[in-house]
Amino acid sequence: MSEAARIYRQLYRIRRVEEEVARVYPTDVIKSPVHLSIGQESVSVGLCEALRPEDAAFGTYRSHALYLAKGGNLRAMIAELYGKATGCAKGKGGSMHLVDVAAGMFGASAVVGTTIPHAVGYAYAVKLRREPRVVLCVFGDGATDEGVFYESLNFAALKRLPVLFACENNRYAIHTHQRLRQHLPEICARAAALGIPSERIEDADPFAIAARARAAADAMRGGDAGPFFLECMTYRWKEHVGPGEDYALGYRERSEAEPWIHGDQVAKVAAQLPPDERARIEEAVEAEIADAFAFAEKSPFPDDAELWTDVFREAP
Ligand SMILES: Cc1ncc(C[n+]2csc(CCOP(=O)(O)OP(=O)(O)O)c2C)c(N)n1
Ligand SMILES: [Mg+2]
Incomplete structure (x- = not known):
């Protein structure tokens, strides 16, 4: 499969799942x-x-895309959203706590910023064991308002850890624009101030993001290149949480979204493929999605006794 076909399959799959x-x-x-x-x-x-399958990824409560792109199991994700026992967190975590350890998706959290130090700690272990692996740490612009963001970046820079920090800057933390929260608009410049090479990609072009991320990841794999910081500008079309739109709330105008909707990367990559190849990809993805929702639908809810399991980690 060509890079364009591979990227389109993932883009289309994630868009259609959501x-x-x-x-x-x-x-x-x-x-x-x-x-x-x-x-x-x-x-x-x-x-x-x-990334390679053996690399690790840490995300946020908005991680359907990361989970699926990293190779997370779609059936287990939909079952998790349905609260079913077959879900990736046995139906106890829901959409905000997606995990698939076998695929290298190490977890997501509802608490803003918390997976940044998890990713850095994991990368410290990778480095101490001299494993040729990379850790991807994805978070929003809002997470960079947290103190732990700076502590984690400093430690990763100090120890030259193999972490690819990726800030999904959609300009908003819930309903508050970045300009009302942060004096400096360039988040990547703050990473640079901590001694981490950084770059910003303005249009969310997946090929440009892949090329930059691949160069950074390959340089740090098993070596001493240290962390890299990528700020990816993007835009959330829907409301902060939930299935609808929120342009009527008054905190943003639809005109702000329009250039992003017009420049939709899913449509752009679709246009690069021959129609028959595109149709084959879409047909296979539709079947996979129908199967995953049917699987979730017919799966059982967890047994009542499960309420008491996985609550605390028992001492080994
Ligand atoms: C520690 C903490 N503070 C506040 C919140 C409430 N909260 C939930 S989402 C969110 C916004 C985060 O924005 P961002 O990191 O940009 O992610 P986005 O939702 O844009 O993907 C906030 C403040 C929280 N969940 N955790
Ligand atoms: Mg945001």
Whole structure:
């Protein structure tokens, strides 16, 4: 499969999965809040193009795209949203806590910024064991308001850890624009101030993100290159949480979204493929999605006894 076909398959798959999530959400079969990444898919897809299966990824509560791009199991993800026992966190975590250790998706959290030090700690272990692996750490612009962001970056720079930091800058933390929260608009410049080479990509082009991420990841793999910081500008089309739109709330104008919707990366990459190849990809993805929702639908809810398992880690 060509790079364009591979990237399109992932983009289309993530877009369609989330459109289906939004479509069924009002029927209450999904038992968890959903933070959709419609419009932002190309960031995770580009980043994961640079990774190998053995590399690790850490994300946020808005991680459907990262989980799927990293190779997470789709059936287990939809079952998790349905709160079913077959879900990737046994139905206990929901959309905000996606995990697939076998695929290298090490977890996501509802608490802003918390997976940044997790990723750095994991990368410290990778470095001490001299493993030729890379850790991808994805977070939003809002997470850079947290003190732990700076502590984690400093430690990663000091120890020259193999972490690819990737900030998905969609300009908003819930309903508050970056300009109302941060004096300096360039988040990558703050990483540079801590001694981490950094770059910003303005248009969420998945090929540009993949190329930059691949160069950084390959340089740090098993060596002493140290961390890299990529700021990816993007835009959230839907409301912060939930299946609908929120342009009527008054914190942003639809005109701000229009250039991003017009420049949709899913449509752009689709246009690069021959129609028959595109149709084959879309047909296979539609079948996979129908199968995953049917699997979630017919899976059982967890047994009541499961309420008491996985609550605390027992001492080994
Ligand atoms: C420590 C902490 N503070 C506040 C919140 C409430 N909160 C949930 S999402 C969010 C915005 C985060 O924005 P960003 O990191 O840019 O991610 P985005 O939602 O744009 O993907 C906030 C403040 C939280 N969950 N955790
Ligand atoms: Mg944001």
